[in-house]
Amino acid sequence: MRAQDGDAAAFSCLVERHWIPLVHFARSVVGDAEAEDCAQDGLVIAWSKLAALREPGAFRAWLLRTVARLAFRRARRSARYVSITEAADTQDPASAVGPETVDVEAVLSVLAPRQRAVMHLTVIESMSDSDISAALGIAAASVRSHRRRAREMLRRVLQPGSVPGVKK
Amino acid sequence: MSPNDSRDPEDRFLEAWKHWAQRPPRQSPAEAAAAVSRRLPLRQQRRSWWALAAAAAMTVTVALAVHWSIFVRRAAPPRPTINLQESAPMSKGEVLIWLDDETPLYMTFQPPENGPAPGNKS
Numbered sequence: 001m002r003a004q005d006g007d008a009a010a011f012s013c014l015v016e017r018h019w020i021p022l023v024h025f026a027r028s029v030v031g032d033a034e035a036e037d038c039a040q041d042g043l044v045i046a047w048s049k050l051a052a053l054r055e056p057g058a059f060r061a062w063l064l065r066t067v068a069r070l071a072f073r074r075a076r077r078s079a080r081y082v083s084i085t086e087a088a089d090t091q092d093p094a095s096a097v098g099p100e101t102v103d104v105e106a107v108l109s110v111l112a113p114r115q116r117a118v119m120h121l122t123v124i125e126s127m128s129d130s131d132i133s134a135a136l137g138i139a140a141a142s143v144r145s146h147r148r149r150a151r152e153m154l155r156r157v158l159q160p161g162s163v164p165g166v167k168k
Numbered sequence: 169m170s171p172n173d174s175r176d177p178e179d180r181f182l183e184a185w186k187h188w189a190q191r192p193p194r195q196s197p198a199e200a201a202a203a204v205s206r207r208l209p210l211r212q213q214r215r216s217w218w219a220l221a222a223a224a225a226m227t228v229t230v231a232l233a234v235h236w237s238i239f240v241r242r243a244a245p246p247r248p249t250i251n252l253q254e255s256a257p258m259s260k261g262e263v264l265i266w267l268d269d270e271t272p273l274y275m276t277f278q279p280p281e282n283g284p285a286p287g288n289k290s
Binding site for chain 1: 177180181182184185186188189190191192194195197198200201202203204205207208
């Protein structure tokens with residue numbers, strides 16, 4: 001890969017190719033406001049570590065992992081993740097799913113960053129468990145576990161009246 | 169999503185998530201590539217300082233190694249040399265080896281057919 005030899009123009013081509021899916025992914029993990037900054041920072045980090053990439057064919061998964069690590073750090077720092085109890089006290093995620101509009105960010109706030117990442121790659125990117133495992137650097141069993149917990153959490157949050165303290 | 173939407177709330181949410189996440193970014197891919205490219209030289213420059221420092225250290229090391237090896241070679245005593253070609257013809261069982269121009273090594277050997285060596289009882 002020419003970009004690995006320090007060819008910035010070749011790297012720019014890679015940025016153009018991967019920009020949109022990276023922003024989509026970052027949006028699900030860190031939210032809309034920070035998504036593009038996160039993706040851009042991840043790409044700059046990727047450039048600096050590109051020489052360490054052993055298999056150029058695995059670039060997509062490697063890039064996703066680089067951005068995911070950064071996104072997890074940002075998500076933890078900005079504490080977008082709130083427990084379901086906190087969510088129930090401070091907002092009503094279920095009410096975010098109205099007949100006309102859905103406040104996706106409000107609902108996602110009850111999921112842990114890794115759960116958001118796994119769900120995004122499953123639902124939106126339609127990736128297999130092994131691909132998600134490679135992209136996030138976690139075991140396939142962990143992928144399934146994160147997804148199961150995320151779905152349980154979403155079901156709890158999205159069912160009207162199922163969460164104690166959630167006002168309807 | 170219409171009020172008559174009878175799908176599961178989870179399915180409706182996942183659908184809404186898909187639409188929300190897949191909205192186009194504010195920056196186009198070309199703009200993003202340009203923005204990322206503008207940030208790359210800063211890291212490269214920082215890295216080039218490291219490369220320069222590493223190259224300087226390597227140069228000093230190589231220079232010291234070369235200087236040391238030359239110095240040691242000059243200071244080391246000359247190795248003994250064996251000059252068989254200049255040895256005078258010797259009789260059977262005698263060898264003369266010149267270790268250097270001034271040091272001959274003269275050796276004699278007892279041929280085996282002259283009987284057992286002294287001290288050999290067999």
